[in-house]
Amino acid sequence: MSFRQVIPARTRLQRSELAVPGSNPEMFEKAANSAADFVFLDCEDAVAPEGKEQARKNIIEALNDIDWRGKGKTVSVRINGLDTHYMYRDVVDIVEQAGHKLDTILIPKAGTAADIYTVDCLVTQIETAMGIKHRIGLEALIETALGMANVEAIAQSSQRLEALHFGVADYAASCRARTVVIGGLNPDYPGDQWHGSLQRMLVACRAYGLRAIDGPFGDFKDADGFIAAAKRVAAMGFEGKWAIHPAQIELANQVMSPPPQQVEHAKRVLAALDEAEQAGQGAAALDGKMIDAASARMAENIVKQAELIDKN
Template sequence: MSFRAITQAVPRLNRSQLFVLANKPETFESAASSVADVVMFEIEDAVPPDQKAQARQNVIEALNDFDWGEKSMSMRINGLDTPYMYRDLVDILEAPTERLDLVLIPKAGNAADIYAVDVLVSQIEEAMGRKNRLGFQIMIETAQGMANIDEIAAASSRNDSLHLGENDYAASVRARMKVVGGANPDYHILTDADEDGTRKRHWGDMWHYAISRLVVAARANGLRPVDGPFLDPADTEGFRAAAMRAAVLGCEGKWGNDEPSMLLANEVFSPSVDDVAQARRVLRAAEDAASVGGGAATLDGKPVFMPQIRQAQALVAQADMIESKKTHS
């Protein structure tokens, strides 16, 4: 292990993140009753400039008026290059509510962007005597952000998670995208010709590098990596496949904008009953070995190594959080 210890972000479930338009208060009740782990109010691109002030007020009222249960509550602020961001933070954080847990910083380009938000948030929290310390979700959705992702991930002790914004990212790098978060049939390889001269085409995942890079930067700094949206609501199998690819690469969750996508995300990013049972067996084997002098642990006649133990600890901790959420819902 490195001499530099990694401080892990505050533990929280982020399997599913529900995108809610802050200028559409008629959707808030269903969001509060949804299965989402995180509810994120959108005040950025999808809210027109002349509706942003009312959208902020809607968020304040929603945080106070609805029972959000065990959900983590987030808000996507406007970009630092707009005249709206400071009011997003001032209006919400000076309001009489501490139910907001996170803000999502869009289009982060470098560490200075995170520092700028941190300074303003820290001043407001101190001035208002806020007890609930705000965490930062950070969107990587530009070439600059991806190039500087390591410094961004390490920029603040408030950092909670990194999120890939496929739509803007594709535009930034000029990628040829068919479906946001989905596959492109042109991204494929051809096999050699068989005896009949036939060549088979195998699709690849055009998001593989971006997601892998995001995962590495997040994990290296104790943060959660979260995949962004899959914007074809009619293609549930496509959503599931995209979520599974992200999960295999190390992501903890995925965005969506309706209850079916939240159910799918929770399913994909939750450990199976069998995996949890096996993880508990690994931990018991490690505990048994420690109780008799700390010798090498074995399970089913095979040695249990530290990476297995660490993976088991993480999996069991997640399973316990999921069970706790079920208990309190």
């Protein structure tokens, strides 16, 4: 291991992340009572310009009136982009009036480390002024070519930063990709069109202690396609995926949870290596295969994720 040690961001269960438009308050209570681990109330893309102010008011009311934490939810707000005049009011009004109920803020279209720094500065000042006792986390969407070009710097930009999300639709538009598919495989591309970008963002997350979350899958009626997309990112090391429709929540929870047989095998790996260590050996054999300290580190990841799920 490097002499430099990175402190991981706060651990949160984030297998499924339900997106809820701030302009649809009738959906808030249903979201709070759903099986989603994580809910974000949206001020940005899901809200038309003429509805931005009312959506913000709806979100403030929902944060204050609904017991999100009591229902086992992490609750977040996606603010508008830094290139809009809505963003500062989103941060100021929501954090001042409901920050004590807010877990994280999701920053869309993060392009540089300075974008995160700007929101961090605002939130820090408001927390101090309002006497908010807990630290509100920040999360960022990597959904532009600029953001991906700067993803390593963004990942190091703030101690508040907890997670990066891959926003495939805007990213495709930013790259001028010849597709209108959101999150699925492109029939004109031999393989996963976004594998390289997903891998780069994942490495930045893991290098600097952040959670890695995959974004939307547009066809909410295509359960098989969603499962396939979720399995690809889960195998890579992502720990969560968006649900843009309630039908996708259970699918995300299922795929992003390690299978019981995998958890059981991971526990056997750890037990075998513990026995080997007691005997003064650094490696062991299990089921006809050699395992060592690297095997233990992989197994520990699986067991810790299973334990986190069991606690919730």
